[in-house]
Amino acid sequence: MIEGIHADGAPVPVGRYPHARRVGQLLFLSGIGPRTPGNNVIPGNVYDPAGKLVDYDIVTQCHSVFANVRAVLEASHCRWDWLVDVTVYLTDMHRDFQAFNAVWAEYFPDINKAPCRTTLGISALPTPIAIELKCVAAFPEPR
Structure with missing residues (x-):
């Protein structure tokens, strides 16, 4: 059974795709960013008076993207600790990798239970x- 999932508590996808699809015991999340559900504001972005992006706060965006992933997981009846694989896309690896790692450690304090x-x-x-995060979760096997 393949099922597409749309999460009301997550930002609307920027393209024509579902937030997630479940295939058997696996849940595949589409790429999820830090936009705020309902208004698409990007937390942590700083704009000049002309509306040009001049700076951003990666820590704020990290917390927001994790909240959005959690919203899609919950809409899919999936749990945070069932995440098995995460692909992280950073637009400035040199500037943001260390800060991202620190936030990651807050959400996954036990390295042996982290995806x-x-x-x-x-x-x-x-x-x-x-x-942006691309995630895969696995539901427990039915007993």
Whole structure:
């Protein structure tokens, strides 16, 4: 059974795709960024009077992206601790990697229970965000 999932508590996707799809015991989340649900404001972004992005707070964006992932997991009847693999996209690896790692450690304090992770430095994302996560979770096997 394949099921698409849309989470009311997460920001609307920027393209024509679901927040997640469940295939058997696996849940695949589409790329999720830090936009605020309901208004698409990007927490931590700083704009000049002309509306040009001049700075951002990666820690604020990290907390927001984790909240959005949690919202999609909850809408999917999935738990945070069922995450098994996370791909992280950072638009400035040199500036943000250390701060991201510190926030990651807050959400996954036990390294042996943390999901696997790959972190990539990329040149841009479709909206002016500094981070996006691509996640896979696994539901427990039915007993």
